[in-house]
Amino acid sequence: MYSRLKIYLVAIFLSIPVFASPALEEDETKNILFICSMNEGIVAYQMILDNFKNLLLEEYAKPYKLFIEYLDVGKFPDLSYQEYLFERFNKKYMGADLDLLIVIGPRIIPIIKNFASEHLKNLPTISLDFNYASDNYDEYSLHSNTTEILATIDAKKNIELAFKIFPDYSTLYVVSGATTLDNFLNKVTLDAAHELYSSKKIVNLANIPMETVLDRVSQIPEKSIIVVTTFTADANNVTYSTPEAIRLISKETSEPIFVLLDTPFEEGAFGGYVASMKIVGFETGRTAIKILNGESPKSIKVDPDYLNKYIFDWRELKKRGLEESELIPAGSILLHQEYDFIDTNKWLISGALLFIILQTLLIVNLVRSNRKQIATTKKLVKTEDRYRELVREDRILRMSELTASLSHELNQPLTAIRNSAQAGLRFMKTGNLNPEMMDEILQNIVEDDKRASEVLSSIRRLLKIEKREKQKVNLNQLIKQVADIFKGELKIKNINLHLNLSENLVYVSADRTQIQQVLLNFVSNAAQAMEEVKDDKRVIEIFEETGNNKVIVSVRDYGTGIDETIKSNLFKPFATTKEKGFGIGLAISKTIIDEHEGKIWAENNPDGGATFSFQLNLWDYDPKG
Amino acid sequence: MTQKDEKIFVIDDDDSVRRSLPLLLKASDYDVEIFSSSEEFLNRDQFNGTGCIILDINLEGKSGFDLQEELTKKQYSLPIVFITGKGGVHESVRALKKGAIDFLQKPFDDEELLDAVEEALTKSNEIKKEFDQLKKLQDLLSNLTDRELEVFKYVITGMLNKQIAYKLNIAEHTVKLHRGKITEKLGVKSVAELVRIAEKAGISYPNQ
Numbered sequence: 001m002y003s004r005l006k007i008y009l010v011a012i013f014l015s016i017p018v019f020a021s022p023a024l025e026e027d028e029t030k031n032i033l034f035i036c037s038m039n040e041g042i043v044a045y046q047m048i049l050d051n052f053k054n055l056l057l058e059e060y061a062k063p064y065k066l067f068i069e070y071l072d073v074g075k076f077p078d079l080s081y082q083e084y085l086f087e088r089f090n091k092k093y094m095g096a097d098l099d100l101l102i103v104i105g106p107r108i109i110p111i112i113k114n115f116a117s118e119h120l121k122n123l124p125t126i127s128l129d130f131n132y133a134s135d136n137y138d139e140y141s142l143h144s145n146t147t148e149i150l151a152t153i154d155a156k157k158n159i160e161l162a163f164k165i166f167p168d169y170s171t172l173y174v175v176s177g178a179t180t181l182d183n184f185l186n187k188v189t190l191d192a193a194h195e196l197y198s199s200k201k202i203v204n205l206a207n208i209p210m211e212t213v214l215d216r217v218s219q220i221p222e223k224s225i226i227v228v229t230t231f232t233a234d235a236n237n238v239t240y241s242t243p244e245a246i247r248l249i250s251k252e253t254s255e256p257i258f259v260l261l262d263t264p265f266e267e268g269a270f271g272g273y274v275a276s277m278k279i280v281g282f283e284t285g286r287t288a289i290k291i292l293n294g295e296s297p298k299s300i301k302v303d304p305d306y307l308n309k310y311i312f313d314w315r316e317l318k319k320r321g322l323e324e325s326e327l328i329p330a331g332s333i334l335l336h337q338e339y340d341f342i343d344t345n346k347w348l349i350s351g352a353l354l355f356i357i358l359q360t361l362l363i364v365n366l367v368r369s370n371r372k373q374i375a376t377t378k379k380l381v382k383t384e385d386r387y388r389e390l391v392r393e394d395r396i397l398r399m400s401e402l403t404a405s406l407s408h409e410l411n412q413p414l415t416a417i418r419n420s421a422q423a424g425l426r427f428m429k430t431g432n433l434n435p436e437m438m439d440e441i442l443q444n445i446v447e448d449d450k451r452a453s454e455v456l457s458s459i460r461r462l463l464k465i466e467k468r469e470k471q472k473v474n475l476n477q478l479i480k481q482v483a484d485i486f487k488g489e490l491k492i493k494n495i496n497l498h499l500n501l502s503e504n505l506v507y508v509s510a511d512r513t514q515i516q517q518v519l520l521n522f523v524s525n526a527a528q529a530m531e532e533v534k535d536d537k538r539v540i541e542i543f544e545e546t547g548n549n550k551v552i553v554s555v556r557d558y559g560t561g562i563d564e565t566i567k568s569n570l571f572k573p574f575a576t577t578k579e580k581g582f583g584i585g586l587a588i589s590k591t592i593i594d595e596h597e598g599k600i601w602a603e604n605n606p607d608g609g610a611t612f613s614f615q616l617n618l619w620d621y622d623p624k625g
Numbered sequence: 626m627t628q629k630d631e632k633i634f635v636i637d638d639d640d641s642v643r644r645s646l647p648l649l650l651k652a653s654d655y656d657v658e659i660f661s662s663s664e665e666f667l668n669r670d671q672f673n674g675t676g677c678i679i680l681d682i683n684l685e686g687k688s689g690f691d692l693q694e695e696l697t698k699k700q701y702s703l704p705i706v707f708i709t710g711k712g713g714v715h716e717s718v719r720a721l722k723k724g725a726i727d728f729l730q731k732p733f734d735d736e737e738l739l740d741a742v743e744e745a746l747t748k749s750n751e752i753k754k755e756f757d758q759l760k761k762l763q764d765l766l767s768n769l770t771d772r773e774l775e776v777f778k779y780v781i782t783g784m785l786n787k788q789i790a791y792k793l794n795i796a797e798h799t800v801k802l803h804r805g806k807i808t809e810k811l812g813v814k815s816v817a818e819l820v821r822i823a824e825k826a827g828i829s830y831p832n833q
Contacts, residue, residue, distance in 0.1 A: 411710040415731035416641035419649045422735035426652035441648060448641045 030064040037108040039072040043263040051281025086115035105129030109139040147297040151275035155189035171224040176206035177231035185229035218252040271312030413448035420444040500543035507619035522555035529559025558609040632676035663687035677745035704745040776803040
């Protein structure tokens with residue numbers, strides 16, 4: 001037994017090199033040569049090649065190299081030129097270790113047969129061409145080692161489709177170029193049209209210069225169908241590609257353009273039952289992989305039916321309200337549907353873009369105006385007006401914002417508290433107040449009360465956040481600015497403002513805008529307090545006292561004075577007798593002055609009105625030192 | 626006190642209000658259902674009983690006004706009492722114009738709210754009664770055969786049997802039989818009563 005096993009093992013080892021050597025070879029780079037009969041500008045070639053490469057990228061893990069040659073027989077049909085080309089190719093690829101030859105028509109096989117070297121001719125081959133069934137052309141195979149991939153141009157089905165979708169259209173225009181290929185497909189299409197619809201008017205626009213085509217197309221009446229077969233060159237031998245031709249044609253008419261290939265869908269084609277170059281590319285890729293993996297080309301069959309598809313440009317369908325139509329065959333491929341998503345939502349998208357742009361502008365603007373504000377602070381004298389406006393707007397805005405959100409935020413818990421409490425009272429009255437209910441009600445009240453006080457403390461936090469760097473501030477200048485800000489308003493209200501400032505320069509260590517805010521608040525309160533006062537007593541005085549390394553600024557009015565009931569709570573939030581406002585200005589002022597390690601107070605004057613004052617430390621004075 | 630069989634729907638996106646307002650309503654023995662958004666309320670099965678909605682205006686998503694409009698479209702006949710944390714005169718006018726019972730500013734008093742709720746319920750009751758009556762009539766009328774309905778339409782114009790027979794191209798005797806059936810099915814005795822039924826149910830007279 002044991003010795004037998006040994007023999008097996010030996011046999012296995014011996015056999016490995018035998019199987020391994022071809023396996024190794026297969027891992028080497030595969031070389032694939034493409035030869036195309038026309039020039040590289042043919043869109044169909046590029047579609048086939050792109051999709052061929054895409055498929056190999058997905059499904060073929062091994063390395064490979066592509067060589068691509070174009071014969072351009074459409075423009076240079078001279079046989080001697082073809083012979084010359086192949087002399088070069090034959091030499092060029094003589095030593096190349098080619099694994100697969102892929103030839104793409106139209107009508108390339110005879111050329112290869114005539115001029116290619118034995119080396120090239122004997123390669124496993126894939127032959128791509130149109131099916132010219134009606135034209136006595138049967139040279140699709142180079143030899144028995146060939147896989148044929150033949151795309152059928154089904155003009156009949158295409159025309160049937162056209163009149164199925166547009167049954168009441170009466171005229172069919174067939175547009176084609178002037179080359180052999182163009183002529184062939186033109187004939188196929190015309191034959192099919194005549195056979196199918198003897199009652200419809202059929203107009204042939206082929207073998208004429210492009211200018212004539214466009215001129216004729218521009219005169220096509222409504223309710224006409226246009227079939228563009230292929231257009232590789234016009235009667236003046238000017239080269240076109242079919243997509244290019246369709247682009248030009250579609251600019252001249254709004255009638256639906258049916259096509260035979262899927263190449264021109266970028267350019268305004270409506271749709272059709274088409275030979276798909278995309279699928280041909282994929283199938284060529286699949287076939288190539290099979291051959292490279294060792295399958296015999298002859299054994300591989302590609303079903304021509306599989307290469308044809310109903311394809312429509314969704315945008316064109318939509319233009320005619322056909323995007324949901326039952327006339328469009330089930331399973332049709334709809335191109336550019338995604339693109340159209342953008343199209344249909346373009347308002348939304350451009351709206352969003354506009355929004356983003358506006359937002360950006362706003363941000364830029366805000367940053368700019370912020371900088372401007374700093375700059376204006378520096379160049380105060382020059383731009384005093386602008387600065388005045390800015391400061392004022394900023395303050396007013398912040399106040400009214402705060403008030404609005406405060407009232408809303410406080411209203412909710414207040415409502416809830418009142419509801420809960422009154423619910424409790426009612427339960428009690430009806431004798432239904434059990435301990436659980438009471439617990440729930442009181443819990444609610446506590447929760448809502450906490451919420452309310454959180455609202456208030458968040459304001460305080462808000463103010464604390466604004467702690468800013470303190471600077472050396474010229475207090476007299478600051479007071480004059482505030483006076484300036486109020487000049488207009490006081491004039492309207494017929495109030496006189498007197499400044500009584502120290503003759504020396506007074507500097508304090510302060511946040512300029514915050515101190516300004518305190519003073520603004522004092523003056524605005526003073527003005528409001530005097531609304532009911534007789535004209536000759538409408539005076540506000542601002543005066544300044546220095547001493548003891550401190551400065552006191554006071555604002556005095558001759559108004560109604562401070563209401564005794566709120567005097568003790570004057571600097572607490574929401575203590576107000578005013579109809580308007582929320583009574584938060586003085587509270588903010590106190591926070592600011594506290595922040596500056598100063599003092600703030602108010603008194604009623606013996607001769608009427610009130611005086612509001614704050615005290616700050618002078619610049620360079622350290623109270624601890 | 627017995628639980629009333631009316632239902633109050635509270636729609637407010639504020640937690641505190643959602644907790645406390647129903648308490649107040651329950652203290653007055655109302656059956657309350659609570660919703661935090663218009664959308665949540667719309668997802669509920671349509672309520673066809675007597676009731677009302679206490680609706681916050683400043684809701685996230687669909688606002689109270691939006692909901693009011695949508696309910697009107699759906700022929701949802703529950704009266705609405707609006708509540709708001711900030712609304713102005715302008716808003717309240719708008720709400721009331723569109724058929725709201727009241728417009729209460731938060732914070733409001735229990736009396737204010739409960740009065741509004743009572744008013745809303747009374748209105749809802751009226752609406753429901755009218756609706757039920759109409760439905761009952763329609764049920765009765767649906768018992769009539771097509772021919773009977775046809776005869777009915779002529780009867781209420783005050784035509785004589787002979788005339789109706791001529792109009793419908795049938796025998797006078799047959800008209801008589803139909804008439805008998807109609808009064809039997811609708812449980813009425815006089816033509817006057819028939820006319821009243823037709824008016825209420827919105828049955829039109831045939832063109833003569």
